[in-house]
Amino acid sequence: MTALQIIFLFIAAITLASAVMVVSARRMMHAALWLVLALAGVAVIFAMLDAGFFAIVQVLVYIGAISILIIFAIMLTRKAMEDVGPQLNRGWWLAALAVVGVFAGLAVVIVSWPGVMATAGVGPDADAIVNFGKDLVDPDKYVMPFEVASVMLLAALIGAIYVSVEHKGGQP
Amino acid sequence: MSFWTDPMAVIANLIGGWLAGLGMTEGWVTFVLSFLGAGVYALLVMLTVVLLIWVERKLLGRFQDRLGPNRLGPWGIFQTIADMLKIFTKEYITPNGVDKVPYNLAPILAVAGVLSVWAVIPLGATILGANLNVGVLYVVAIGAIGELGIILAGWSSRNKFATLGGFRAVALLVSYEVPLVVSLIIPVLFSGSMGMNNIVHAQKDIWYIVLAPVAALIFLITSIAENGRAPFDLTEADSEIVAGFNVEYSGLKFGMYYVADFMHTFTIAFLFSTLWLGGWLGPWAEKYPMLGIFYTAFKAWFIYFTIIWLRGSLPRFRIDQMINLNWKVLTPLALVLLMMTAIVNRLVPEGMLVVRTLALLAVNGILLVGTSWLLNKFAGRNKRVVVAPEPRPVARPEQISSES
Numbered sequence: 025m026t027a028l029q030i031i032f033l034f035i036a037a038i039t040l041a042s043a044v045m046v047v048s049a050r051r052m053m054h055a056a057l058w059l060v061l062a063l064a065g066v067a068v069i070f071a072m073l074d075a076g077f078f079a080i081v082q083v084l085v086y087i088g089a090i091s092i093l094i095i096f097a098i099m100l101t102r103k104a105m106e107d108v109g110p111q112l113n114r115g116w117w118l119a120a121l122a123v124v125g126v127f128a129g130l131a132v133v134i135v136s137w138p139g140v141m142a143t144a145g146v147g148p149d150a151d152a153i154v155n156f157g158k159d160l161v162d163p164d165k166y167v168m169p170f171e172v173a174s175v176m177l178l179a180a181l182i183g184a185i186y187v188s189v190e191h192k193g194g195q196p
Numbered sequence: 197m198s199f200w201t202d203p204m205a206v207i208a209n210l211i212g213g214w215l216a217g218l219g220m221t222e223g224w225v226t227f228v229l230s231f232l233g234a235g236v237y238a239l240l241v242m243l244t245v246v247l248l249i250w251v252e253r254k255l256l257g258r259f260q261d262r263l264g265p266n267r268l269g270p271w272g273i274f275q276t277i278a279d280m281l282k283i284f285t286k287e288y289i290t291p292n293g294v295d296k297v298p299y300n301l302a303p304i305l306a307v308a309g310v311l312s313v314w315a316v317i318p319l320g321a322t323i324l325g326a327n328l329n330v331g332v333l334y335v336v337a338i339g340a341i342g343e344l345g346i347i348l349a350g351w352s353s354r355n356k357f358a359t360l361g362g363f364r365a366v367a368l369l370v371s372y373e374v375p376l377v378v379s380l381i382i383p384v385l386f387s388g389s390m391g392m393n394n395i396v397h398a399q400k401d402i403w404y405i406v407l408a409p410v411a412a413l414i415f416l417i418t419s420i421a422e423n424g425r426a427p428f429d430l431t432e433a434d435s436e437i438v439a440g441f442n443v444e445y446s447g448l449k450f451g452m453y454y455v456a457d458f459m460h461t462f463t464i465a466f467l468f469s470t471l472w473l474g475g476w477l478g479p480w481a482e483k484y485p486m487l488g489i490f491y492t493a494f495k496a497w498f499i500y501f502t503i504i505w506l507r508g509s510l511p512r513f514r515i516d517q518m519i520n521l522n523w524k525v526l527t528p529l530a531l532v533l534l535m536m537t538a539i540v541n542r543l544v545p546e547g548m549l550v551v552r553t554l555a556l557l558a559v560n561g562i563l564l565v566g567t568s569w570l571l572n573k574f575a576g577r578n579k580r581v582v583v584a585p586e587p588r589p590v591a592r593p594e595q596i597s598s599e600s
Contacts, residue, residue, distance in 0.1 A: 027223060051295075053295065053298070053351060053352075054295075054297075057297075057298060057348075060344065076328060076329065076330055077329075077330050077333070080328075080330045080333045080334050080337050081333070081337075083337040083338075083340065083341075084333060084336060084337035084340065087337075087340055087341070087344070088336075088337055088339070088340025088341075088343070089340070091344070092340070092343060092344065092347060092366065092370065095344075095347055095351070096347075096366070099347075099351055099359070099363075152329075153329055153330065153390070
């Protein structure tokens with residue numbers, strides 16, 4: 025095993041363990057913090073794949089924006105401190121079944137993929153970002169999803185303004 | 197390659213050769229060298245802060261017509277060391293009911309978030325931590341970790357005032373991040389790269405502060421806000437919310453917030469000098485990288501002085517003024533500026549430096565005048581709210597007697 029593989033196994037173990045803790049922690053705040061750790065683990069894995077841009081974006085968007093938003097939501101929630109009820113309901117075995125099924129399906133797909141044991145890196149990423157940026161605005165490639173995503177964000181912005189604006193004359 | 201032309205490479209070769217002589221493989225030598233370099237670098241930055249605290253107190257003293265620290269050592273220069281020793285020996289008080297792990301993690305995150313920025317700031321042509329090809333994004337992303345430190349401190353202290361302070365701080369940080377990021381795009385636009393060292397190299401013809409003075413101003417204002425110091429120090433407004441998010445911290449844990457605060461100012465100064473003032477560029481800087489440190493630091497000290505000057509001169513914003521300034525002035529201005537700069541930069545060919553500079557300056561000037569005109573036009577529209585306390589029942593003799 026190379027040093028990179030050892031680090032990968034270590035990071036993957038941390039990521040998975042904290043992902044489990046996200047759903048099993050009793051305090052919602054702690055769950056959010058475990059989520060931050062899990063997302064940071066994903067960022068490290070991106071960095072190990074020579075995808076520095078995605079590692080940084082992972083930190084920027086998920087840790088910087090989404091986690092802080094989640095923490096904000098939790099801080100404004102009642103009974104955020106302690107949850108004393110049971111953590112499982114009667115349907116837990118259904119969820120477990122679905123999870124095992126999805127995991128088995130993914131495992132089969134990934135193992136049957138020929139490149140699964142290859143250890144080659146992505147290659148020198150000297151111009152990876154430039155290519156990425158050009159592909160995003162290339163009419164032959166991904167300009168359509170890119171623009172649709174921005175329209176969706178605009179719709180979300182307008183929606184947020186509509187929801188938060190004070191409507192004169194009672195009900196909106 | 198001699199010591200004076202490329203000191204870091206010489207030192208690295210020296211230690212690397214010694215380690216390889218001990219029988220280490222190449223990968224491990226790189227690892228140990230990076231580890232040592234990062235440790236020494238971080239330590240040097242932290243030690244500089246000791247001097248900075250003295251500088252800031254002394255300057256603030258002069259701005260306020262006082263002497264500042266003047267007892268220990270020449271000009272009171274050792275005052276910070278005494279303060280540091282005092283804070284090391286203070287007791288850690290952990291209030292009842294705090295959330296232990298986040299409570300202790302928060303100060304560490306606050307310092308780490310600031311210290312990590314130094315990894316991408318180039319101090320000289322070859323003296324830099326890492327020329328990440330996403331350097332600018334990295335600076336923004338790492339800033340989020342500092343925010344996490346503040347929000348955790350506010351929440352885990354289990355104190356109403358700390359939580360309120362945390363909310364205020366995060367409202368400030370999250371909203372000012374928007375114009376900050378937009379203004380950061382402009383150097384990226386000019387240089388065509390997000391790597392910090394590439395941005396410095398691209399400023400060889402002209403500094404970006406000449407091409408985009410308004411963006412530089414927005415960067416400075418939003419950075420000061422991100423730092424949470426005067427005039428944006430309402431996160432720790434001691435007259436309204438005791439001391440903000442860090443009210444329950446004591447001893448070195450409080451000291452870490454203190455250090456993070458001062459270090460953040462210094463970091464902003466270096467970022468400004470790198471992004472807008474040409475960083476390490478100067479006469480003979482490419483030949484002798486050690487000179488680059490001097491140039492970067494000289495420009496950074498100028499900005500540092502300006503920030504302290506602002507701190508000593510301006511009164512504090514109210515929270516509604518702070519939010520209004522960001523969302524009604526800085527964000528629209530930054531967005532319009534970005535679009536105009538992109539268009540003009542594209543229309544004027546790269547080679548015509550004088551025409552390009554004049555066109556960009558004209559755009560900046562028009563935008564500044566336009567903003568000022570709009571602000572003046574709508575200034576009278578919002579009536580000033582007179583804030584007065586609610587009448588409260590007070591136990592006065594006449595009130596008690598009127599009850600009966």
